Amino acid sequence: MGKLVFIVDDEKNICELIRLYVEKEGFSTCIAYDGESAVEKFNEYKPDIVLLDIMLPKKDGWQVCREIRAVSDTPIIMLTAKGELFDKVLGLELGADDYVVKPFEPKELIARVKAVLRRTGSNVGDGSNTNELCFDGIRINHDTYEVYLGDTLLEMPPKEFELLYFLASNKNRVFTRDQLLNEIWGYEFYGDSRTIDVHIKRIREKIEAGKDENSTWQLKTIWGVGYKFEVKA
Secondary structure, eight states, rough: OOOOOEEEEOOOHHHHHHHHHHHHTTTTEEEEESHHHHHHHHHHHHEEEEEEEOOOSSSSSHHHHHHHHHOOOOOOEESSSSOHHHHHHHHHHTSSSSSEEOOOHHHHHHHHHHHHHHHHTOOTSSSSSTTTTEETTTTEHHHHHHHHETTEEEEOOOOOOOHHEEEEEEEEOEEHHHHHHHTOOOOOOSSHHHHHHHHHHHHHHHHTTOOTOOOOOEEEETTEEEEEEEEEE
């Protein structure tokens, strides 16, 4: 996946719309719905760019921008329904890199994201997020073969990791056991397709143990067909 775009907005439909367009362009995403969790997740995930709404619960966008700027030069694009000159000036004075007024065209937002990344060098951080998938509390990093559930590093052998990463990188798509065997073990593998069931069971035991009950993702069995990594809107 591409660089990590952090979407912060209390309107879930707006977050989902942005996520769809951003991921279509090859970026990975993570989301926060209030100012407090925005600061926490920023420090945890170290995103490459932040799309930050101003009107947020708990901490408004101005305060979130201040706290991010106190520790990082990560690019920030402010998102708001307000269009007054004062808001634009304040956002830029606090360190925002750009300002987009709602309602906006998603294609325009994507263009601005790319422009800001180019303008700022697009090399924020050390590039460790290049092959990292991020879904609501779980991070799956292909470069390090590490899976984090919140702050907890899960012990996962290579084949379990590769199976989880493959399903998660093709979210909401169903794969049969034979397809998964071919993708992960290769065509030369002559083992039983139940190998997939065993690995899925082990993965589930690990990722379900500390998973938030309100998480929007799950490793789901499609009876009579196979498995998928389901991500709900």
